[in-house]
Amino acid sequence: MTALESGATELEAPFDISPLTPSIGAEISGIDLREPVDDATLAALRRTLLDWKVLFFRDQEISRARHIAFARRFGSLEIHPLTPKEQPDPEVLRIVHNEDFKGSENIWHSDVTWRPEPSLGSILRAVDVPETGGDTLFADMGAAYDGLPDDLKEKVCGLTAVHDFLHAFGPIIPAEQHEETRKKHPPQEHPVIRTHPETGRRLIYVNAAFTDHVTGMARAESDALLNFLYTQARVPEYQCRFRWQRNSIAFWDNRICQHYAVSDYWPQRREMERVTICGDRPFFTP
Secondary structure, three states, X not given: OOHHHHOOOHHXXXXXXXXXXXXXXXXXXXXXXXXXXXXXXXXXXXXXXHXXXXXXXXXXXXXXXXXXXXXXXXXXXXXXXXXXXXOOOOOEEEEEEEOOEOOOOXXXXXXXXXXXXXXXXXXXXXXXXXXXXXXXXEEEHHXXXXXXXXXXXXXXXXXXXXXXXXXXXXXXXXXXXXXXXXXXXXXXEEEOEEEOOOOOOEEEOOOOOXXXXXXXXXXXXXXXXXXXXXXXXXXXXXXXXXXXXXXXXXXXXXXXXXEEEOOOOOOOOEEEEEEEEOOOOOOOOO
């Protein structure tokens, strides 16, 4: 769905919108996030996020406090369990890769789908970037759903799948802590096809990082179905690609986007800071 189809136009926004592709990704200019965002601009950003699924901003040298304050205008903020407890600003998740710690987020995923109420979206700022490489790709999972054959749509609508924190993070958590971790973050069941709570659009809501199996389906059949649905994020027509610069920001709607952080820059350094906005429980509308 484009901006015109949803009833919003670029002329209504107090900033400039430059789409990266016909359906996903737009670069926003004419706005300084170092300053508080007024209500009219906030409403326009909300509309534009729904239209383009991920928004990109350049040259935004904001403090962590301003980063947090901007994100909080869109809702309550979550604290990721991997954030160090002694950190003074727990809303900020620091993601640092260098010669000693190679990037591992190079898998298509939506963030925190292992939560009962996965996030609305994330706002990610580039603190330090490699000279080349380290791009992030985003996929429109609404367009991916639209591209499914009609018989498969009929099959998957109404199914649910289990999402598990340990599916991705298990290898970095000591085995003796797995049971306690699962008590804190038990597996969650979400619809395979989700209805977007604001636009009403249907979208594929399973991802290779956190989804474990389709509920009530034999493992072999579940794996085959999930693997096919995972591959839909890889279709170039559903994607946009963002090349980071220092102080660039990406703000994505985690309810409809999947993303993939390209890990092609080792041993160069890449440091990012993410603030994430709480969402609601996924549902499917027949």
